Amino acid sequence: MIKxxxxxxxxxxxxxxxxKVDFHLKQGEMAFLTGHSGAGKSTLLKLISLLERPSDGxxxxxxxxxxxxxxxxxxxxxxxxxxxxxxxxxxxxxTVFENVALPLVIEGYxxxxxxxxxxxxxxxxxxxxxxxxxxxxxxxxxxxRVGIARAVVNKPPLLLADEPTGNLDPKLSTEILKLFEAFNxxxxxxxxxxxxxxxxxxxxxxxxxxxxxxxxSDGLLGEGHA
Amino acid sequence: xxxxLNPSPRIAKVPLHKRFLMYWxxxxxxxxxxxxxxxxxxxxxxxxxxxxxxxLALPASFHLLLKNAERVxxxxxxxxxxxxFLQPGLxxxxxxxxxxxxxxxxxxxxxxxxxxxxxxxEFREMSGFGNALxxxxxxxxxxxxxxxxxxxxxxPAGAKLLLAKLQQEKEVExxxxxxxxxxxxxxIINLAVxxxxxxxxxxxxxxxxxxxxxxxxxxxxxxxxxxxMKLVGATDSFIHRPFLYTxxxxxxxxxxxxxxxxxxxxxxxxxxxxxxxxxxQSDFRLxxxxxxxFLFMVGLASLLGLxxxxxxxxxxxxxxxx
Numbered sequence: 034m035i036k037x038x039x040x041x042x043x044x045x046x047x048x049x050x051x052x053k054v055d056f057h058l059k060q061g062e063m064a065f066l067t068g069h070s071g072a073g074k075s076t077l078l079k080l081i082s083l084l085e086r087p088s089d090g091x092x093x094x095x096x097x098x099x100x101x102x103x104x105x106x107x108x109x110x111x112x113x114x115x116x117x118x119x120x121x122x123x124x125x126x127x128t129v130f131e132n133v134a135l136p137l138v139i140e141g142y143x144x145x146x147x148x149x150x151x152x153x154x155x156x157x158x159x160x161x162x163x164x165x166x167x168x169x170x171x172x173x174x175x176x177x178r179v180g181i182a183r184a185v186v187n188k189p190p191l192l193l194a195d196e197p198t199g200n201l202d203p204k205l206s207t208e209i210l211k212l213f214e215a216f217n218x219x220x221x222x223x224x225x226x227x228x229x230x231x232x233x234x235x236x237x238x239x240x241x242x243x244x245x246x247x248x249x250s251d252g253l254l255g256e257g258h259a
Numbered sequence: 260x261x262x263x264l265n266p267s268p269r270i271a272k273v274p275l276h277k278r279f280l281m282y283w284x285x286x287x288x289x290x291x292x293x294x295x296x297x298x299x300x301x302x303x304x305x306x307x308x309x310x311x312x313x314x315l316a317l318p319a320s321f322h323l324l325l326k327n328a329e330r331v332x333x334x335x336x337x338x339x340x341x342x343x344f345l346q347p348g349l350x351x352x353x354x355x356x357x358x359x360x361x362x363x364x365x366x367x368x369x370x371x372x373x374x375x376x377x378x379x380x381e382f383r384e385m386s387g388f389g390n391a392l393x394x395x396x397x398x399x400x401x402x403x404x405x406x407x408x409x410x411x412x413x414x415p416a417g418a419k420l421l422l423a424k425l426q427q428e429k430e431v432e433x434x435x436x437x438x439x440x441x442x443x444x445x446x447i448i449n450l451a452v453x454x455x456x457x458x459x460x461x462x463x464x465x466x467x468x469x470x471x472x473x474x475x476x477x478x479x480x481x482x483x484x485x486x487x488m489k490l491v492g493a494t495d496s497f498i499h500r501p502f503l504y505t506x507x508x509x510x511x512x513x514x515x516x517x518x519x520x521x522x523x524x525x526x527x528x529x530x531x532x533x534x535x536x537x538x539x540q541s542d543f544r545l546x547x548x549x550x551x552x553f554l555f556m557v558g559l560a561s562l563l564g565l566x567x568x569x570x571x572x573x574x575x576x577x578x579x580x581x
């Protein structure tokens with residue numbers, strides 16, 4: 034699903050965010066991406082969703098090199114990736130329903146189809162009774178789940194999450210991760226960036242560890258190989 | 260390059276005919292949506308539209324003024340009359356002979372003689388300076404012969420030829436063509452037309468800038484929304500659309516306001532104009548904007564709004580990246 038080959042990213046001001054990173058996430062696989070803050074987790078996710086371009090190396094999505102995708106095609110690519118942010122990036126003046134429906138409206142779905150899919154997505158994250166609230170009136174955990182519903186509503190084959198549990202207590206975090214597991218169990222590839230090592234230890238999934246922009250370990254935490 | 264994760268994702272996900280239909284449904288929704296957006300801040304939107312309306316009403320009113328002025332002067336074009344001031348000290352007989360002689364000219368329709376005495380009497384009556392004449396020893400006014408050319412010689416050029424011919428007569432001290440002031444008026448009107456065109460260009464440029472700036476602020480206000488839309492895969496043109504519609508609405512409603520302003524101005528001035536026209540024994544009526552002029556104005560305003568928002572949107576939305 035995702036394959037990095039010797040990928041480097043240098044930001045202007047010669048700050049080296051990633052150095053010759055290699056890894057391969059297979060289709061239907063779920064993995065954590067961890068490392069201290071500033072290790073390059075966010076940069077790595079941004080490269081996959083083409084929010085940033087690599088300075089060097091190649092990135093493959095489903096076997097296609099995306100390093101040279103033209104700007105015009107970036108939106109179509111992003112429609113196949115569900116992205117979840119720590120600050121969930123919801124539109125605060127729109128209802129939960131409208132927020133979740135946004136990717137479908139953009140893709141040109143009909144009204145009935147939108148309604149059906151949005152309600153299904155909200156049902157999955159357990160918020161079907163909050164569809165017509167506005168996000169400000171929801172708790173942090175609920176807002177995060179709206180963000181997840183928006184990411185999965187058009188059934189992307191790949192989910193990326195950047196610190197999805199960053200602002201949540203352990204119980205809520207576990208619930209959120211259970212959601213990711215549920216999506217993974219139906220074949221969605223999931224990559225979760227987090228620095229919550231306790232959470233990772235509990236879940237026992239493949240873990241990619243970044244250190245100063247380099248991939249320092251890959252595998253189950255504690256038994257990883259460099 | 261768009262089929263990266265799926266052989267043909269766009270077609271597979273939503274059938275083509277449905278996409279086509281939803282494209283237009285989206286267009287309609289976004290058009291109404293941006294109108295609703297304007298309605299959410301009625302005062303701010305209305306003020307912008309009023310500024311646009313005034314900017315458009317000014318050139319439109321100037322245009323009306325000129326249109327009416329041209330109509331008035333057009334009816335004067337054939338009123339050319341040649342005034343001949345006679346040499347002083349001509350005997351009555353010489354004068355009569357002269358009048359007879361020029362009456363026989365092919366070009367001449369009618370001749371009116373105003374003697375020195377009649378001229379003085381008329382001057383006393385019309386000018387209000389009558390008393391000043393009492394201080395003079397003799398009558399300073401010359402006798403005048405007014406020559407009306409036949410219609411086919413009444414054009415400015417024809418009347419000029421006639422004037423030249425009449426000035427050859429030895430009894431004539433000076434000839435004057437009434438068309439001269441008309442020519443001056445025409446050139447003044449031409450000057451006014453040129454200035455109006457220049458002013459119109461300036462004001463239309465201001466419309467472009469006003470709409471552009473308003474849309475720019477609009478975009479900055481909705482920056483986070485635009486970022487989110489880009490994150491979930493909205494194309495630039497999808498993001499552009501609501502702003503383009505906003506620009507279109509600004510122009511359209513601004514144009515309508517301009518029409519209301521111009522029409523009110525015409526209504527307001529109409530009674531005054533009728534009064535003045537009445538004093539000149541004319542049944543002149545002020546002309547308002549015709550339907551095609553109305554369409555042109557509103558269409559132009561909408562077009563300007565659209566162009567301006569297009570340029571702004573192209574520049575600014577490109578710069579916003581999540």
